[in-house]
Amino acid sequence: MLQLARCDQQAIDLAKAKRVQKWQRDPEGMRLRILEAAKQEFATHGLAGARVDRIAANAGANKRMLYYHVGNKEDLYLAVLEGAYEKIRSEERGLDLEHLDPPEAIERLIDFTWNYFLRNPEFLALLNTENLAKARHLKRSTKVKSMHSPFVEMIRTVVTRGVESGDFRVAVDPVQLYISIAALCFFYLSNSATLSVIFGRDLLKKEARDERLAHMVALVLAALTGKSTADFAKPATPGVRPPAHQPV
Amino acid sequence: MLQLARCDQQAIDLAKAKRVQKWQRDPEGMRLRILEAAKQEFATHGLAGARVDRIAANAGANKRMLYYHVGNKEDLYLAVLEGAYEKIRSEERGLDLEHLDPPEAIERLIDFTWNYFLRNPEFLALLNTENLAKARHLKRSTKVKSMHSPFVEMIRTVVTRGVESGDFRVAVDPVQLYISIAALCFFYLSNSATLSVIFGRDLLKKEARDERLAHMVALVLAALTGKSTADFAKPATPGVRPPAHQPV
DNA sequence: CGGGAAATTAACCTGTTGGATAAATACTGG
DNA sequence: CCAGTATTTATCCAACAGGTTAATTTCCCG
Structure with missing residues (x-):
């Protein structure tokens, strides 16, 4: 899902490998993308109007990642504010x-x-x-x-x-x-x-x-x-x- | 529910009547109370954070009344804004x-x-x-x-x-x-x-x-x-x- | 006084939403 | 290269919220 281009590149590079890597780890990058997406979402819709699913989608992440890397909706909001x-x-x-x-x-x-x-x-x-x-x-x-x-x-x-x-x-x-x-x-x-x-x-x-x-x-x-x-x-x-x- | 005091008064006045009146009609008053409650709700929670049920409760009204007298949530909001x-x-x-x-x-x-x-x-x-x-x-x-x-x-x-x-x-x-x-x-x-x-x-x-x-x-x-x-x-x-x- | 319109209530329905569970996959140190 | 941990995915769920349907009650006027 995330960084498809790089995946495709690897698919070419490692064509002989048993299986193509589906995703890469990138905790810091993921966290940044989540916070950026959250900032836009909260700024556009406010706290109550913001949608957790939309933040995940715009961050190119699975929703679970928000809770894993930052916390619940309010934690996310506070992190953005700070x-x-x-x-x-x-x-x-x-x-x-x-x-x-x-x-x-x-x-x-x-x-x-x-x-x-x-x-x-x-x-x-x-x-x-x-x-x-x-x-x-x-x-x-x-x-x-x-x-x-x-x-x-x-x-x-x-x-x-x-x-x-x-x-x-x-x-x-x-x-x-x-x-x-x-x-x-x-x-x-x-x-x-x-x-x-x-x-x-x-x-x-x-x-x-x-x-x-x-x-x-x-x-x-x-x-x-x-x-x-x-x-x-x-x-x-x-x-x-x-x-x-x-x-x- | 609404204007209980007046209902109680009537209960005394019309004690001999077959049954106590449960509620009174008051379209204009109802509309005003709805808009006032809506104003407070939207001002306190914003558009997305506002709760239609809370507006009804604070207006001392049934939720259906909002739709009957004003319209849906957005109509309500616009009426308040105007x-x-x-x-x-x-x-x-x-x-x-x-x-x-x-x-x-x-x-x-x-x-x-x-x-x-x-x-x-x-x-x-x-x-x-x-x-x-x-x-x-x-x-x-x-x-x-x-x-x-x-x-x-x-x-x-x-x-x-x-x-x-x-x-x-x-x-x-x-x-x-x-x-x-x-x-x-x-x-x-x-x-x-x-x-x-x-x-x-x-x-x-x-x-x-x-x-x-x-x-x-x-x-x-x-x-x-x-x-x-x-x-x-x-x-x-x-x-x-x-x-x-x-x-x- | 009674019938019909206006006003109000109660109950329900469905899509959404924040959050949780558990399984799968990638990376790292030994 | 393997085992264990960190990271990510897929799926599910219960609560909620906006809105609707239909029945009930009050009032007004002929």
Whole structure:
């Protein structure tokens, strides 16, 4: 079933052998494929909507393998969630804001958050699913709780530097600012489906995405620096404006 | 089963009658109770996680009644979703921003959005559920698509007035601004469960909520007016700051 | 007051789903 | 090369969940 190509290859190589090998062992690979399939499944259908059989099928595995390598449905879900947090934390650590001008650092931060969410839509869906469950699984995960994001401290440093240098007018609370930046990016992308229907236009197309990023950067920087960017003044599509907008 | 109290009353009143009435007819009431129970169920468990039997039980109804009065599970869900949009649109229309100073109007708008989400947590959950479904149901609902929110036009007017009066420095795109305001409120509340675990503190307690509202108002107004509010400068809990924060 | 429509109940049916059992097959160390 | 263990497959199952059928009860109107 799995890795047929390799099996076929072996079939040729070992044509004289008594019998063709039906499958190969690959515990680590199997585990990875299971977790990847599970991530997609949970992100697409949520926890309750996810189907164990579908995960197995998409992993190219027998259903029994899920229970053998990871555990039951909830174990699987938690493993996926932990993996998702691990991944973003890892990428966050790669972001170096120390050597940048404070305004540039904030822009970089927004840019990273935005693009990470764009590149990893499953992460958004998983967080929503976990919040529907009132973080029931996260609470039990010492693993995730110990994965501190470097962003809040990064922001604290940047804001302090910005105030000292005169770039920023105010020492905003780094936790609030981080939540706000995440919020601006997260909501737009996570709710793009309903928002697109309500507004009657595709909020995920290139131009819309660019416009959104510019707006977010301009909004936050204007608040911090007191100076308004050119982008912040520019309305959506100058001249060509849809007759009626309907939010939320 | 339903309205036992009234049945008991009748049992006393009509003691001489041949037999006690087992139940009363109440189509409208029944429909409302079904939709209310369905709303809670879908908000708590999502579409896939919702249980038709539980909805019936919580509505004090026989399961057959759901199908008789509304339809199957998906019909039920769509009815709930449409009801949710109807409700928020109705309250939105009650908000009069025309006679307020532009900055005051924006503050009022944020305040309303924040408190509406606080008072109606099911609305947040329903939107998330619908977005998980890629707005599949919303797309088929001409009802919702015709329910235009008055907010974008309100914002457009307020922003124009603000720029003319000199209160605002820039003519921000009303659609972007509306999404941003919704985002700041929505994300914080919708993700409060995971965020609370990650940050190790209750983001829904009174002080945290007040602090958040102040931050959002300050952020948006600072960006629009160019003047910073006192609130915006004040860090979270002066002096008493948790050692490590971890965003997202 | 009685007959018929509307509303409600009780019981049932069938496909699905998470999970379990046990047998088969591949690999590894001796 | 063989024995024992790790990995994988095939099959089964009991509980559940959405939905349906048919009988029962209430109410309204002529």
